[in-house]
Amino acid sequence: MEHYQARLDGVFQALADPTRRAVLGRLGKGPASISDLAKPFDMALPSFMKHIRLLEESGWISTAKQGRVRTCAIEKKQFAAVESWLSEQRAIWEARTDRLEKFVLSEEKPE
């Protein structure tokens, strides 16, 4: 459970930045080299690499080096982590709605 929570911290932290979200959006279209990924951003390469490393450490992307080119690919399983957190929240609200409904129905019953 603690491991799951720590993983979620990283998963959401990675999403809290427009550059990192844009990189994930780009990688959704297919793998890309770091230099191609960096092109649309007006950012020094070391700064861009920090975003890449954070995405890799949080499990959102995997990278592989072939010759002098490092290619990044998206790890879609992390989206499942976000979705599973959302479903947990929905389950909580639905349980609440069920309780409210039961309460209203019980109040409506004639004595």
Add this chain to the structure above:
Amino acid sequence: MEHYQARLDGVFQALADPTRRAVLGRLGKGPASISDLAKPFDMALPSFMKHIRLLEESGWISTAKQGRVRTCAIEKKQFAAVESWLSEQRAIWEARTDRLEKFVLSEEKPE
């Protein structure tokens, strides 16, 4: 668009912490006072209040004071922001899958 991106930064930043996620989980069951929300956490009140303020600033919760008690309620619309970001990503992959499928089908055609 920039406003949407800045809002998403805050939305995901708020989720990148186990205390804040636990508070949202608790508020999914219904509104609660800050002192009730703080109880399960082994944390000084000022530290806990930082989490509450961050949740409020990022739009995840609303708070209202009545007498000496401040009550917090969840803002479910923020979940819709997360869901809409997820759908955007899914649309990107599906477009990719469609292109791959068309490519494979065109390759399969006899010359």
